[in-house]
Amino acid sequence: MTPRAGIVVTGTEVLTGRVTDRNGPWLAERLKELGVDVAYTTIVGDRPGDMEAALRFMAGEGLNLIVTSGGLGPTADDLTAEVVGRAQGREMVLDEALEGRIAEILKPLAKRWPNLDLDAISRSNRKQAVIPRGATILEPVGTAPGLIVPAKEPQSKPTVVVLPGPPRELQPMWSEAVETEALKAAIKDATEYRQKMLRLYGIPESEIAETLRTAEREGIELSRLEITTCLKRGEVEIVTRYEPAEQGVYDAFELLVRTRHADTLFSDDGSTVDQQVAALLRGENKDQTQTIATAESCTGGLLAARLTELPGASDYFEGAAIVYSNEAKITQAGVKAETIEQHGAVSAEVAEALAEGARAKLGADVGVGVTGIAGPGGGTEEKPVGLVWLSVATADGEPLTRSVNLPGSRADVRDRTTTVAIHLLRRALLRS
Amino acid sequence: MTPRAGIVVTGTEVLTGRVTDRNGPWLAERLKELGVDVAYTTIVGDRPGDMEAALRFMAGEGLNLIVTSGGLGPTADDLTAEVVGRAQGREMVLDEALEGRIAEILKPLAKRWPNLDLDAISRSNRKQAVIPRGATILEPVGTAPGLIVPAKEPQSKPTVVVLPGPPRELQPMWSEAVETEALKAAIKDATEYRQKMLRLYGIPESEIAETLRTAEREGIELSRLEITTCLKRGEVEIVTRYEPAEQGVYDAFELLVRTRHADTLFSDDGSTVDQQVAALLRGENKDQTQTIATAESCTGGLLAARLTELPGASDYFEGAAIVYSNEAKITQAGVKAETIEQHGAVSAEVAEALAEGARAKLGADVGVGVTGIAGPGGGTEEKPVGLVWLSVATADGEPLTRSVNLPGSRADVRDRTTTVAIHLLRRALLRS
Numbered sequence: 001m002t003p004r005a006g007i008v009v010t011g012t013e014v015l016t017g018r019v020t021d022r023n024g025p026w027l028a029e030r031l032k033e034l035g036v037d038v039a040y041t042t043i044v045g046d047r048p049g050d051m052e053a054a055l056r057f058m059a060g061e062g063l064n065l066i067v068t069s070g071g072l073g074p075t076a077d078d079l080t081a082e083v084v085g086r087a088q089g090r091e092m093v094l095d096e097a098l099e100g101r102i103a104e105i106l107k108p109l110a111k112r113w114p115n116l117d118l119d120a121i122s123r124s125n126r127k128q129a130v131i132p133r134g135a136t137i138l139e140p141v142g143t144a145p146g147l148i149v150p151a152k153e154p155q156s157k158p159t160v161v162v163l164p165g166p167p168r169e170l171q172p173m174w175s176e177a178v179e180t181e182a183l184k185a186a187i188k189d190a191t192e193y194r195q196k197m198l199r200l201y202g203i204p205e206s207e208i209a210e211t212l213r214t215a216e217r218e219g220i221e222l223s224r225l226e227i228t229t230c231l232k233r234g235e236v237e238i239v240t241r242y243e244p245a246e247q248g249v250y251d252a253f254e255l256l257v258r259t260r261h262a263d264t265l266f267s268d269d270g271s272t273v274d275q276q277v278a279a280l281l282r283g284e285n286k287d288q289t290q291t292i293a294t295a296e297s298c299t300g301g302l303l304a305a306r307l308t309e310l311p312g313a314s315d316y317f318e319g320a321a322i323v324y325s326n327e328a329k330i331t332q333a334g335v336k337a338e339t340i341e342q343h344g345a346v347s348a349e350v351a352e353a354l355a356e357g358a359r360a361k362l363g364a365d366v367g368v369g370v371t372g373i374a375g376p377g378g379g380t381e382e383k384p385v386g387l388v389w390l391s392v393a394t395a396d397g398e399p400l401t402r403s404v405n406l407p408g409s410r411a412d413v414r415d416r417t418t419t420v421a422i423h424l425l426r427r428a429l430l431r432s
Numbered sequence: 433m434t435p436r437a438g439i440v441v442t443g444t445e446v447l448t449g450r451v452t453d454r455n456g457p458w459l460a461e462r463l464k465e466l467g468v469d470v471a472y473t474t475i476v477g478d479r480p481g482d483m484e485a486a487l488r489f490m491a492g493e494g495l496n497l498i499v500t501s502g503g504l505g506p507t508a509d510d511l512t513a514e515v516v517g518r519a520q521g522r523e524m525v526l527d528e529a530l531e532g533r534i535a536e537i538l539k540p541l542a543k544r545w546p547n548l549d550l551d552a553i554s555r556s557n558r559k560q561a562v563i564p565r566g567a568t569i570l571e572p573v574g575t576a577p578g579l580i581v582p583a584k585e586p587q588s589k590p591t592v593v594v595l596p597g598p599p600r601e602l603q604p605m606w607s608e609a610v611e612t613e614a615l616k617a618a619i620k621d622a623t624e625y626r627q628k629m630l631r632l633y634g635i636p637e638s639e640i641a642e643t644l645r646t647a648e649r650e651g652i653e654l655s656r657l658e659i660t661t662c663l664k665r666g667e668v669e670i671v672t673r674y675e676p677a678e679q680g681v682y683d684a685f686e687l688l689v690r691t692r693h694a695d696t697l698f699s700d701d702g703s704t705v706d707q708q709v710a711a712l713l714r715g716e717n718k719d720q721t722q723t724i725a726t727a728e729s730c731t732g733g734l735l736a737a738r739l740t741e742l743p744g745a746s747d748y749f750e751g752a753a754i755v756y757s758n759e760a761k762i763t764q765a766g767v768k769a770e771t772i773e774q775h776g777a778v779s780a781e782v783a784e785a786l787a788e789g790a791r792a793k794l795g796a797d798v799g800v801g802v803t804g805i806a807g808p809g810g811g812t813e814e815k816p817v818g819l820v821w822l823s824v825a826t827a828d829g830e831p832l833t834r835s836v837n838l839p840g841s842r843a844d845v846r847d848r849t850t851t852v853a854i855h856l857l858r859r860a861l862l863r864s
Contacts, residue, residue: 301736
C-alpha cells in the first residue's frame with residue numbers, strides 16, 4: 001500500500017488569504033518524490049479546536065503521515081506543538097537543553113536590533129522548548145525547533161511532523177526530517193512512481209480532453225496512469241504518474257500526444273520555456289552566446305524580471321529599456337516620433353522599433369519589443385484593453401512580430417504577455 | 433451563532449503545487465466580509481473518494497456552508513458536481529435548457545480555434561449540464577455553470593456552493609451566488625464584524641509579541657479581540673477583528689501600538705506602501721504630480737514592474753533603465769566608468785549614480801537606483817550575496833541612500849529588495 005499523507009497549514013493569515021501558502025505545495029512535491037500520496041492539504045486558522053479537528057479527520061482517514069507547518073513562533077497564538085501533543089496523546093515537557101540552544105541562537109539578534117529587551121525575547125521563546133514527550137527534535141533553522149511526534153501506541157498511525165511556517169526554515173528542516181528513523185518508519189512501504197510532464201502552448205484544454213478520448217478509443221489503458229491536465233500561465237501541462245510496470249502504457253500515450261500535438265508540444269523533459277530560452281541564448285558553448293535586451297511598455301519590466309529570474313542570467317542578459325511614456329520610447333529605445341504618431345504607441349511598427357531599439361541601444365544580439373494596453377483604462381474600440389503587439393529582432397532576417405488579445409485583469413494581461421513574449425522569443429531563436 | 437464555512441479546493445494540479453490556489457484566499461475574504469467565519473480550507477486531488485471525505489468531515493463539524501472550487505470542466509476527472517450531489521443525497525439529472533445555453537456559449541469558440549471539432553466539444557460539455565436535482569443554477573461565466581446545492585432535509589446543514597476553478601469565472605459567479613435565496617438562507621445568522629489592519633516596517637515580529645503582553649499587563653482585554661500578526665514581504669501586519677461592542681477595547685489596543693511603534697507604523701487604514709507611494713507621487717492635485725523613473729541592476733525590472741502594478745501608473749511612471757551589464761549602466765543610466773572601477777558595481781556611489789541617472793536619462797523628478805548581489809553566485813567575503821545598495825534622488829536635497837543585507841534565495845533577495853526600495857522611496861517623498 002502506498003503511504004498516504006496529509007498536510008496541515010496553520011495560520012489565520014494564510015486561511016484569510018493575506019499570506020499565500022508556499023509550504024503546502026512544496027511539501028506535496030517532496031512527499032510525492034518519496035513515493036507518498038498526498039490526500040489532503042488543509043489550512044486552519046490559529047484556533048486550537050479547528051486544528052485538532054483537522055488532525056482527527058486525517059487520522060480517521062487512516063493517513064500514515066501528517067505534516068504541519070506554522071504555529072511554532074513565540075506568540076500566544078502559536079499553538080501547534082501543544083495541539084499535536086494532545087492529538088497524539090503525549091504530555092508536554094520543557095526540554096532544558098533545547099531551551100539553552102534556542103537562547104544561543106537568539107544572542108546575535110541582539111546585535112541586529114540593539115533596542116530589544118533580550119529577557120523579554122527569552123521569555124517569549126521558552127515556550128518553543130516545551131515539546132511532546134518522546135518527540136524527535138529537529139534543530140532550529142530560525143529560532144523554532146521542529147518535531148516528529150509518533151502516535152502513542154508503537155506501530156500505529158499517524159506520525160506527525162511539525163515544521164515552522166517560514167519557507168526558509170521549513171525547507172532545510174524537512175531535509176533533516178527525512179533522514180530520521182522516526183520519519184522513515186512512518187513511510188516504510190512507499191512505492192516508486194515515475195512522473196512525466198508534457199508542456200504545450202497555443203492550444204485549448206478541451207483539445208487535450210479529445211486526445212484522451214481518442215487514446216481510450218485506440219485501446220490505450222489510461223486507467224493504469226494517473227493523468228492530470230492543467231492550464232498554467234497560458235500553457236497546458238499534462239502530468240502523468242505511473243508505476244514502473246506501466247511504462248509501456250505511458251509510452252503509447254505519449255506517442256499519441258506527440259503525433260496529435262506536434263506543433264504545440266514544446267517540452268517533454270520538465271523543462272520550462274524560460275529554461276529553454278536560456279539554453280538557446282547560451283548556445284552549444286560559451287562562444288556562441290547571444291545577448292538579449294528588451295524594450296517594454298505595458299509589462300513595465302516584468303519580461304526583464306522574468307528573463308533574469310534564473311541564476312547566471314547576467315551571462316546573456318544585457319538590460320532593458322522600460323518605456324512607459326512616449327518620450328521614453330523615443331529617447332531610451334530609439335523609436336521615431338513619426339512612427340508613434342502614424343501608427344499609435346500600440347502597433348506592429350512600434351513593437352518592431354522597440355525590438356530593434358533594444359538591440360541597438362543596449363548592444364544586444366536579440367531584442368524583444370512589447371507594447372500594449374494592460375488596462376483597466378486606455379482601451380478604445382479599435383485597440384481594446386488586452387491588445388498587445390510583440391516583436392523579436394535578431395541579427396539576421398526579418399523581425400518576428402505578432403499581436404494578441406488577452407482577457408482578464410491588468411495583472412492577468414501583464415503576466416500573460418510575458419508568456420506570449422517568451423514563446424515568441426523561443427520561436428525566433430529556434431529559427432535562427 | 434456566527435455561521436461557519438469551509439472551502440474545498442479541488443484539483444491534483446493545486447494539491448501537488450503545480451498551480452497556486454488563488455480561490456481559497458479570495459473566497460475566505462469574501463466570506464469574512466459577509467460575517468461568516470472560515471474554519472477550514474481543504475485542497476483535494478481529483479479523487480472522488482478524497483473529496484467526499486473532505487465534504488463529510490466539514491458537514492460533521494457542523495459547518496453551515498461549504499464552497500467548492502474547480503472540477504467542473506469537460507474532462508472525465510472533473511467530478512465535483514457528481515460528488516457534491518451524492519454527499520447532499522441528491523440525484524443527478526440532465527438539465528436540457530442549461531445544455532442549450534452552454535451550446536450557445538461554445539459557438540464563438542469555433543471562431544477563435546477554427547480547427548476544432550465542435551461536435552467533440554459539445555459532447556465533452558454535455559456533462560456540465562448534468563446537475564443535482566433541486567440545485568440552484570449559477571449561469572456560466574466561461575462554459576461551466578455553478579451550483580448551490582442545499583442539504584436534502586429542509587433547514588439542515590450544510591449548503592454547498594459549487595464554483596468553477598478559473599478565478600475569472602469564480603469571482604463574478606460568487607457575486608451572483610450571494611444574491612440568491614439559497615445562499616442567504618444558509619448564512620442567515622451572520623453577525624457583523626469590524627476589521628482593522630495596522631502595518632509596520634522595520635521591526636521584528638517578536639517586538640509585537642512583547643506589545644501584546646504589555647497590553648494585557650495594562651488591563652486591555654485582548655481576549656475580546658481576534659488579533660493576528662504576520663510577517664509579509666518584510667512588513668508586519670496586525671489584523672484585528674472584533675464585534676462592534678468591543679470598539680473601546682480595540683481603540684485602547686491601537687493607541688498602545690501607535691505609542692510604542694510610532695516610528696515603524698506606516699499604515700492604519702489598510703493602505704499598502706505601494707498605494708501610499710502612488711498617492712505621494714500624485715500629490716494633492718494633478719499640478720503637483722512628481723514623475724518617477726528607476727535604474728535597476730539586481731532586481732532586473734521587478735521594481736519598475738511593482739511601480740506599474742497599479743492602474744493609472746502612467747500618470748507618474750516615466751520608465752526605467754534595467755542595467756545588468758556595466759556597459760548598460762554607463763550608456764543607459766549615465767554611470768561613470770570610473771565610479772564602477774573605483775567602488776565596484778555594488779556600492780553606495782553606483783546606487784547614487786543610478787538614481788541620478790534615472791532622473792536625468794528619463795527626465796523624471798524622482799529617481800531610484802538599485803544595485804546588489806541577488807545570488808546564488810557572485811558574492812565575495814566583502815560583498816556577500818544579499819548585499820544591496822539603494823538610493824533615491826529627488827529634485828531638491830541630498831540623495832537618500834542605504835544598504836541592506838538580505839537573507840534567502842535569489843527570488844527572496846530580489847523580491848525583498850523591492851520592498852526596501854519602496855519604503856526608502858516613501859521616506860524620501862515624505863521628506864520632500
